[in-house]
Amino acid sequence: MAKNRTPTTIASHTRVDGKIRGDEDLLVLGRTSGAIEIEGLVEVAGSGIVEADVLATRVVIAGVVVGTVVATESLVVESTGRVVGSLTAPTLRIAEGAQYAGRLEVSGDARAADVAATTKVETTSEIALPTPAAPAPAPRKDRPSTTKRIVVKKQKKRDRNGVAAAMH
Amino acid sequence: MTTNDKTVIGNSITIEGTVDGTDDLVVHGTVKGKLSTSKGVTVAKSGKVEADVNATAVEIVGALSGGIVAKGKAEITAGGRMIGDIKAPRIMIADGAKFTGNIDMGGA
Numbered sequence: 001m002a003k004n005r006t007p008t009t010i011a012s013h014t015r016v017d018g019k020i021r022g023d024e025d026l027l028v029l030g031r032t033s034g035a036i037e038i039e040g041l042v043e044v045a046g047s048g049i050v051e052a053d054v055l056a057t058r059v060v061i062a063g064v065v066v067g068t069v070v071a072t073e074s075l076v077v078e079s080t081g082r083v084v085g086s087l088t089a090p091t092l093r094i095a096e097g098a099q100y101a102g103r104l105e106v107s108g109d110a111r112a113a114d115v116a117a118t119t120k121v122e123t124t125s126e127i128a129l130p131t132p133a134a135p136a137p138a139p140r141k142d143r144p145s146t147t148k149r150i151v152v153k154k155q156k157k158r159d160r161n162g163v164a165a166a167m168h
Numbered sequence: 169m170t171t172n173d174k175t176v177i178g179n180s181i182t183i184e185g186t187v188d189g190t191d192d193l194v195v196h197g198t199v200k201g202k203l204s205t206s207k208g209v210t211v212a213k214s215g216k217v218e219a220d221v222n223a224t225a226v227e228i229v230g231a232l233s234g235g236i237v238a239k240g241k242a243e244i245t246a247g248g249r250m251i252g253d254i255k256a257p258r259i260m261i262a263d264g265a266k267f268t269g270n271i272d273m274g275g276a
Contacts, residue, residue: 016183
């Protein structure tokens with residue numbers, strides 16, 4: 001991973017509409033819409049709003065993401081994170097308090113999934129997006145693979161209290 | 169949380185689309201489309217911008233292909249390259265800069 005003197009940052013009062021790609025870390029404090037393809041870490045900070053499909057090595061979501069997120073290494077939704085869409089990663093952690101609506105796909109070892117979300121989100125409006133985004137693409141139901149899928153229902157209760165802490 | 173009021177596009181980053189807002193903007197990478205901010209835009213040495221730029225201050229150290237509209241100063245530093253028109257009340261083109269285009273300083 002190319003470490004840069006000047007990490008790429010979308011500042012909090014900046015909006016990017018379009019495609020962002022590259023092979024260095026990206027910090028989103030503002031808004032982006034379109035697509036993000038990064039070989040490296042994509043961090044959506046608490047103030048960040050991403051309405052885009054995200055493909056990255058690692059993804060940390062503390063803000064809002066609407067779209068399909070694929071991480072090739074790891075994906076973390078922090079307690080302040082809100083996600084509408086699908087999350088795919090070999091290891092996935094959703095912190096307690098995080099909100100999401102959508103589906104999770106944990107490829108590889110399903111035990112790496114650590115879901116402690118309260119999953120309160122039922123509508124995108126609760127996430128208070130200024131403009132409702134398009135729904136996530138329909139799940140591909142019939143892809144045969146060793147992939148294990150975990151679909152968490154909206155009202156599902158937390159089943160592993162505080163396990164998220166173990167991942168820190 | 170990080171309080172950062174500067175948008176930085178790193179060396180290896182390419183953005184195709186529009187960037188707008190009210191933060192300073194520094195481009196080390198590539199932007200194709202449109203840049204617009206109420207503050208300053210710097211195209212750094214490694215930066216390649218193919219876009220119209222609308223800002224208060226614009227500094228070109230790298231390469232810009234597109235028009236500039238600046239409320240304040242537009243500057244092409246030595247080594248900077250630009251193809252396009254500049255409209256700004258204050259313009260500086262350094263010795264060693266390359267520039268092809270028209271200049272409009274809005275004066276009489």
